[in-house]
Amino acid sequence: MRTPEISLILATVGRTDELARLFESLAAQTYSNFEVIVVDQNDDDRLLPHLDRARYLGISVRHLRHHPANLAAARNVGIEAATGKWIGFPDDDCWYSPRLLDRLATRFAAVDEPDGIIVRWVEQDEQPLSAADLSWERSRAFRDIPVSSITLFCNRALFKEIGGFDSRLGVGQWFGAGEETDFAMRALRGGAHFTYEPLGEVHHAVNPHKPQANRQTRTAVRHRARGTGALYAKHHLPAWVILRGLVAPLLRPLLKGSFGAELALGYDTMMGRIDGMLGWRRRHS
Template sequence: MGVGELDLDGLDGGVLSLRPAPGGPPIGPGEAYVLVRLRGRPVGTVLGRIGQGDDAAEVLAGAARGQLTGFVAAEAPAPAPVPPRTSVVVATRERPGQLARALDSLLEQDHPDYEILVVDNNPVTDQTRTLVERHYAALGVRYVVEPVPGLAAAHNRGVAAARGEILAFTDDDVIADRRWLSSLAAPFAGDAELGCVTGLILPARLTTPAQILLESHGGFTKGFAPRHFDPRRPPADEPLFPFTAGRFGSGANMAFRAAALRAVGGFDPATGTGTPARGGDDLYAFARIVVAGHRLSYTPEALVWHHHRETWRDLENQAYGYGAGLTAYLTAIIARRPALLPALLARVPRGLAHALAISAHRADGAPSVPGEHGSRSHPWPRSLSRLERRGMLYGPLGYLRARHRVRGHRPLWETAR
């Protein structure tokens, strides 16, 4: 399946451009999944089938006009303020090829004032250090090492080393849109109480059954409508707020006000990929920021292209990790903030229903992207549902095991005082 982006001069206007996703092959005959932009602004995704001899741009433009009418905002957002100085933290481990691709995109950002930090997590070779020192250090990319395994520990190392007022985080398997960082950081300049901003994550490739299945059932996409979460005005459509942190965004595309993130202790080092907890580091940070009284916003203007894992085994590991990370982060929240236990217990009945729903077998698909990508033809297997639920049962134990390993750990910015 081809993946690309189509820019239109208005929904009923002409085609400005059609190009493949960054680094991908040209859009040709067959099924195509494209991001639709209106004069550069992301507004939705559509599926189209291109026949031999068809004009791909016109076919996909027709699909966009037919599928996206209800998804397009009436007016473009107001011009964003100048973003504050920002630090980009990329945690990595033994993936120099993917890291190079990510760094190339990060060095092309239109943000006026930013730095890039690569955090090498528990390295076993010098491949990452060599890559950065030979090819990127002269361009201003900084290299630091975090010996404690785990994504949260690596992120905390980045928090300690960063110099920016805003701390942005992404993964080594993404390609960032040129306007990603400025779109992610600019909202902080206009709202002093904003603690976190998340952005849009789209698939860079859809070439294997595992990649297509994941994206058919939502992937990492949170939609194309901006959302704002204020702890003083809980959203009516979020009965589990603030414990449905997964609705806020994902760790491959997030930014925090540095002072706010440091004030809540940063990321819990007993969560995240690379620990027995298997995940939940981003969810923990989102929830802690909101519980501390800060606002959180989601903006689709801040876009990264994510390289989904390719194999069935990868998808199985991901399903189990999602389940484990969910309950691990909830355990972490209560372990770190016991006073939140009554609020969490009050939401347990709805929480269980929500957990069962998101891990249920979905015979007809449950797409969350415009265009009903994957409905009916890509059912979510019962085996993956079972793995998610097994992960949910394991999550609290995994967190407790991980916490035992990092017992006595204090945030690096505190120990440096």
Template sequence: MKSPKVTVVITTYNRPGLLERAIRSVLNQTYENFECVVVDDCSSTHKPQEITQKFTDNRVTYTRHEQNMGLSAARNTGIEHSDGEYVAFLDDDDVWKEKKLEKQIDLFERLEDKYAIVYCWMNYRRHTDEKIINEYCPSHDGNIFSKALEGQPIGSGSTLLVRRSIAKNTKFDVDIDRGIDGDFIRRVCQEYYVDYVPEILVEYYVEHGKDRITSQDESGIRDAISGHKIKFDKFSTELNAHPQCASRILAKIAYHYAQLGEWRMSVKYYQKALSTSPTTVTVYRSILSSIKAGIDHYGHR
């Protein structure tokens, strides 16, 4: 029986030096029935195209946005260009280990149709010295929607293998800047199950001096607030059925406002969190953390 085809979508923007490494990690896969679609989100130079064309393997193709549209739009373009039975995503600064696709396909082909995603574990690896600074090894499988409601329980987009038909129907939300992977997984998991390969098969690089979304600056914090608020727009019915989860999300919003020094908004959302579920212990811990942050802030003025 012929092995199913996988479409690998590599999204890139102004990181040509990292792109070559990502493509090479795809071409080094032991699983061979794939196409690799490089989507350039309107980089300021044509170096990504030049790098892609260095590879003579006809499984590698290149497409370019005429304007910068963001990660979600770039992944959606890759999905639209795909014709594999499965779709996998790889950010240009991440790297796959050689058996990543092989092991995920082997598992996927043994699963029922209600399974939409197979993920794997990953290393957080520092770019500057290749040091592993953390291993991320979640073990969530089956129906994980209640876990996905609150956050991102299963890792980055680079760990995912998804049934193409489901990825095409779901797509990534182009209206959000933060929590893109979590939002996609959350919407898929409303109807489908997930499983995982219990092995580190992705190197997720950090601290390379390039853009990674971070919660440490004001823009990142405001994106985080927006991402949490969107959950109440998209999943209001589900959150009403999970008040403790809703309370924890409201507390996260409150804490982020405290990080910004916007105490009135922080208090407002803590009040909402407590009225939603007065017995959720993590809300009280978050309040204490916010108070400490405020004391430290004003103590150093």
């Protein structure tokens, strides 16, 4: 059995049926030399029928258990187990375009040999359609391509060099987001070559409806915003970047004359970023 070139680390908890679409898209890839490492954070065997189905489709699947649930820590477990030269991190409810892995293999083998590739999230229309290299200077100003875990693919050696994801950040933690952006910023600051490749396409549904400012949504928004605030403090970002990040969520709805849910959620975003920045400084000073 040949060693896979690409390891896809799928950390999952709670979902089952959504995995079917992802596995179908992986079975349809025009590139076949990959493995899927499923890091199962469930307390039961709900995934087993879906993993059997994936193997029936011809996908190489390894099944690991991890408790307690922590997305960043689970991905680190997968990284340690990975054998591929390159690593990606699909969500359990995303899916890949048929030529994604093919395009990645070609791009990673190019003359410039990038350490990391960011692909296009199709449903996020604001992402550009032209290739570009990322830089630490622009990233520390929060001006580069937004990094989402589903769009991030890296050379496995890079994780050995700078470490994996910071398990203090992300889903399941008080700082409720930001672990993939933190990883990219650490890599870029250390001189890694990251590039954006719009021909690589990953899919993940987005909610077309404007969020309602109910208590649950507002709590979730503030929780996630703490991750951005933590990045402000952890990476010692310039004062003007922080000020812009605090003012913009309120300023945008005000300039549009929107004084309802959008303004309320903007306030929660600002307060969550303040929470995260001060919380990080208190805990890690």
